[in-house]
Amino acid sequence: MTAAPHRLDIAVIPGDGIGPEVTREAVKVLRAVTGDDVDLALTDYDLGADHWLATGQTLPDATLEQLRTHDAILFGAVGAAPGDTRIPSGLIERELLLRLRFSLDHYVNLRPSRLYSGVPSPLADPGVIDFVVVREGTEGPYTGNGGTLRGGTPHEVATEVSLNTAHGVERVVRDAFARAAARRGRLTLVHKHNVLVYAGRLWKRIVEAVAAEFPDVVHDYLHVDAAMIFLVTDPSRFDVIVTDNLFGDIVTDLAAAVTGGIGLAASANLNMDGSAPSMFEPVHGSAPDIAGRQLADPTASILSAALLLRHVGLDDPAARIERSVAEDIASRTGSRSTAAIGDAIAAAVS
Amino acid sequence: MTAAPHRLDIAVIPGDGIGPEVTREAVKVLRAVTGDDVDLALTDYDLGADHWLATGQTLPDATLEQLRTHDAILFGAVGAAPGDTRIPSGLIERELLLRLRFSLDHYVNLRPSRLYSGVPSPLADPGVIDFVVVREGTEGPYTGNGGTLRGGTPHEVATEVSLNTAHGVERVVRDAFARAAARRGRLTLVHKHNVLVYAGRLWKRIVEAVAAEFPDVVHDYLHVDAAMIFLVTDPSRFDVIVTDNLFGDIVTDLAAAVTGGIGLAASANLNMDGSAPSMFEPVHGSAPDIAGRQLADPTASILSAALLLRHVGLDDPAARIERSVAEDIASRTGSRSTAAIGDAIAAAVS
Ligand SMILES: CC(C)[C@H](C(=O)O)[C@@H](O)C(=O)O
Numbered sequence: 001m002t003a004a005p006h007r008l009d010i011a012v013i014p015g016d017g018i019g020p021e022v023t024r025e026a027v028k029v030l031r032a033v034t035g036d037d038v039d040l041a042l043t044d045y046d047l048g049a050d051h052w053l054a055t056g057q058t059l060p061d062a063t064l065e066q067l068r069t070h071d072a073i074l075f076g077a078v079g080a081a082p083g084d085t086r087i088p089s090g091l092i093e094r095e096l097l098l099r100l101r102f103s104l105d106h107y108v109n110l111r112p113s114r115l116y117s118g119v120p121s122p123l124a125d126p127g128v129i130d131f132v133v134v135r136e137g138t139e140g141p142y143t144g145n146g147g148t149l150r151g152g153t154p155h156e157v158a159t160e161v162s163l164n165t166a167h168g169v170e171r172v173v174r175d176a177f178a179r180a181a182a183r184r185g186r187l188t189l190v191h192k193h194n195v196l197v198y199a200g201r202l203w204k205r206i207v208e209a210v211a212a213e214f215p216d217v218v219h220d221y222l223h224v225d226a227a228m229i230f231l232v233t234d235p236s237r238f239d240v241i242v243t244d245n246l247f248g249d250i251v252t253d254l255a256a257a258v259t260g261g262i263g264l265a266a267s268a269n270l271n272m273d274g275s276a277p278s279m280f281e282p283v284h285g286s287a288p289d290i291a292g293r294q295l296a297d298p299t300a301s302i303l304s305a306a307l308l309l310r311h312v313g314l315d316d317p318a319a320r321i322e323r324s325v326a327e328d329i330a331s332r333t334g335s336r337s338t339a340a341i342g343d344a345i346a347a348a349v350s
Numbered sequence: 351m352t353a354a355p356h357r358l359d360i361a362v363i364p365g366d367g368i369g370p371e372v373t374r375e376a377v378k379v380l381r382a383v384t385g386d387d388v389d390l391a392l393t394d395y396d397l398g399a400d401h402w403l404a405t406g407q408t409l410p411d412a413t414l415e416q417l418r419t420h421d422a423i424l425f426g427a428v429g430a431a432p433g434d435t436r437i438p439s440g441l442i443e444r445e446l447l448l449r450l451r452f453s454l455d456h457y458v459n460l461r462p463s464r465l466y467s468g469v470p471s472p473l474a475d476p477g478v479i480d481f482v483v484v485r486e487g488t489e490g491p492y493t494g495n496g497g498t499l500r501g502g503t504p505h506e507v508a509t510e511v512s513l514n515t516a517h518g519v520e521r522v523v524r525d526a527f528a529r530a531a532a533r534r535g536r537l538t539l540v541h542k543h544n545v546l547v548y549a550g551r552l553w554k555r556i557v558e559a560v561a562a563e564f565p566d567v568v569h570d571y572l573h574v575d576a577a578m579i580f581l582v583t584d585p586s587r588f589d590v591i592v593t594d595n596l597f598g599d600i601v602t603d604l605a606a607a608v609t610g611g612i613g614l615a616a617s618a619n620l621n622m623d624g625s626a627p628s629m630f631e632p633v634h635g636s637a638p639d640i641a642g643r644q645l646a647d648p649t650a651s652i653l654s655a656a657l658l659l660r661h662v663g664l665d666d667p668a669a670r671i672e673r674s675v676a677e678d679i680a681s682r683t684g685s686r687s688t689a690a691i692g693d694a695i696a697a698a699v700s
């Protein structure tokens with residue numbers, strides 16, 4: 001969305017588990033598709049659960065400042081094995097992944113959902129699925145607000161506070177309307193305003209206000225529970241979904257599942273005002289159970305690299321990756337190694 | 351779960367839209383199945399959106415006190431048509447339905463999910479689906495806590511506070527373990543403790559503590575986003591899900607969808623210590639678009655009546671309804687009116 005740069009300076013955070021494997025293939029495809037047209041500079045950052053075990057550090061301030069200097073960040077996956085008791089549960093997710101999203105003001109968490117031809121959906125009659133979820137990325141129940149009173153006792157009270165601001169909601173809603181206008185002109189707000197009245201009222205007010213700027217976009221509203229039903233009974237009805245951070249987390253995993261699994265789901269954490277680099281990551285996690293065995297599908301990571309290219313204005317190579325991925329998926333028969341899939345797509349985009 | 355009463359005194363709240371139609375069939379089946387064995391007393395309460403339009407009242411204190419005197423409440427559905435601007439959005443849901451759940455301390459919101467043979471699932475390969483969701487009903491983000499600062503301005507801040515107590519979590523978790531012990535011995539906690547750390551820590555601590563009392567129940571944990579994926583890719587893995595009020599709302603609509611729709615999904619709002627009557631309601635809403643035309647499926651309401659009977663200790667008639675419903679569903683071919691379905695099931699249980 002900015003002019004095509006001659007130099008593209010990317011920070012790469014491979015992370016844990018299958019993160020390094022899939023990221024390697026995304027980098028392979030990035031190199032292949034940009035060829036001599038772009039001067040691609042890649043800098044690896046060693047962060048994640050393994051790094052924490054070795055150093056006790058999640059994301060030092062100095063590293064965060066260094067990351068800010070890049071044009072974009074390609075992120076693999078982080079997180080320890082569920083059974084690993086050496087690492088406080090959720091620590092890496094919060095202090096690395098969420099800290100990056102919040103510090104770099106990634107207010108548009110963009111998650112496209114598309115059912116590629118040739119991909120089996122768990123739905124009997126999926127129809128055409130092609131929508132994007134615009135998930136707010138810096139507010140809601142994700143702010144870490146809340147606390148514990150009388151912790152560990154029979155009188156414990158634990159609170160979680162969802163914080164929502166007009167500023168935060170408006171910028172993401174406007175972004176979602178703009179995307180809807182450039183697509184099929186249909187936007188659905190997903191919330192639960194009959195119960196979460198304060199946040200719900202704010203979201204509804206802002207959607208109505210911004211809708212006036214986009215007369216060609218039709219918008220409707222679904223409670224999050226009703227959205228669940230439509231996602232499995234009529235996913236074709238969606239074009240752009242805009243929703244808060246927590247509902248977006250839930251909706252996008254279901255969306256990934258109905259379109260054939262999180263092995264294919266890409267995402268972008270976008271800072272749309274350019275004050276910090278945006279970050280591109282597969283929706284899937286680090287999957288320690290299959291790590292290091294070349295079993296992971298690198299497609300989500302490769303598609304995330306395409307989102308990266310599109311974000312920095314390199315629409316042609318982005319489209320080339322997406323086309324090649326679609327063709328590769330359509331022709332999949334047996335299982336191939338992580339590297340074999342990357343090789344095939346890299347060859348196709350060159 | 352109490353001894354079978356000779357007299358059963360039920361408050362009936364038919365409500366709005368299709369509520370009265372489906373409730374009429376549930377009452378028909380209740381009468382048929384109890385026959386001369388039970389002295390069935392039914393008292394209708396006129397409450398809901400239409401009642402509010404006529405009187406300006408949602409749930410007067412005196413009515414709430416009267417409701418407390420019954421053995422149980424059979425609830426239809428409430429809520430105005432989405433486009434009806436005369437009724438403040440969400441008002442009836444909050445001031446009637448949620449007020450009942452909270453005032454009558456319905457801390458176990460029980461929602462069984464079962465894929466009946468003969469029912470088409472939207473899933474291509476649903477397998478055997480038979481689980482129950484034990485949703486906390488009196489806490490979490492449903493407490494109405496929160497507020498608005500600088501409302502309606504560009505500087506608006508809206509908060510929603512999720513309140514969770516050891517008392518509230520423990521009683522519902524213990525109930526869920528007991529149900530798992532009486533079923534297939536498997537319990538899954540669904541939460542999002544990597545992000546909602548304070549509430550998540552409380553839920554995890556209590557699940558671990560109560561698990562010690564149920565050595566025969568195996569328990570695991572899923573983040574709510576991962577639970578979405580399993581609900582469409584492997585719903586057979588679930589036996590009992592225990593979760594908070596909001597996650598429970600979301601999970602149960604998806605569960606209803608994968609088991610053939612909310613036309614079949616029953617629910618019970620249980621006060622397990624008997625300090626107030628429990629309430630039984632279909633998961634579906636008032637569906638004003640099809641109201642009054644005998645198009646609604648009364649099965650969810652009829653199955654809710656079965657849950658009512660089981661709760662007051664009338665296990666045999668409850669099982670008779672459930673068996674007859676299963677047989678009726680298995681033999682469904684064309685479409686029948688609301689009353690015709692009720693008639694058929696009433697005849698089968700007599
Ligand atoms: C790992 C976790 C903190 C994260 C989230 O909840 O946002 C993940 O589920 C996602 O969707 O990117």
Ligand SMILES: CC(C)[C@H](C(=O)O)[C@@H](O)C(=O)O
Nearest residue numbers: 194195225443447448599633
């Ligand atoms: C109507 C609404 C307040 C209610 C809820 O959110 O609990 C409904 O969706 C349900 O699941 O019973």
